[in-house]
């Protein structure tokens with residue numbers, strides 16, 4: 001389900017790369033669909049890369065190492081970096097402006113949105129999905145200029161679409177904050193939630 005959602009955002013392309021490919025399942029989906037002419041499977045762990053090798057055999061190119069480094073001068077048309085922490089994703093992308101990027105950070109999503117949009121990326125899709133009991137953010141980016149509001153950095157660029165899964169996560173988040181001590185920090189969080197609610201109401 002999570003990988004299906006990422007897969008759906010991958011356009012037909014020449015060079016597709018999955019950085020941190022682990023099992024290689026996403027590469028396999030791209031291969032089976034014929035969406036890419038070249039498939040690059042990369043991972044920092046040789047053991048993980050071997051799982052991808054076993055799955056994809058000669059149908060992909062394999063690179064072992066940290067982030068984009070082992071790819072050297074190859075510039076993928078579409079790069080996916082998913083299933084790792086926000087700081088690791090930012091570390092991998094430091095100083096690199098790729099043509100098309102799909103990321104799914106497990107945490108620090110505010111910081112990821114803030115840093116990448118100030119480093120020359122523009123977010124073209126930003127959605128929340130629910131899979132196996134967890135919420136995941138999936139974000140697509142291209143080079144471009146974009147200034148995000150605090151609400152967009154916190155809740156996603158398109159929070160005002162009021163997607164069903166987004167609303168479910170918002171309701172749970174609100175419940176959680178309300179169950180905590182009313183500190184100044186939590187009051188700010190509640191204020192932001194209320195701004196989102198107002199914004200959504202005004203669109204109804």
Ligand SMILES: C[S@@+](CC[C@H](N)C(=O)[O-])C[C@H]1O[C@@H](n2cnc3c(N)ncnc32)[C@H](O)[C@@H]1O
Pocket residue numbers: 019020021022023042043044045048065066067068081082083084088092
């Ligand atoms: C939890 S798995 C996610 C696998 C797949 N991308 C997904 O979304 O299902 C994280 C993978 O990222 C790899 N990884 C972590 N840090 C990395 C880095 N700096 N460069 C490349 N791969 C990395 C790990 O070895 C692991 O295989």
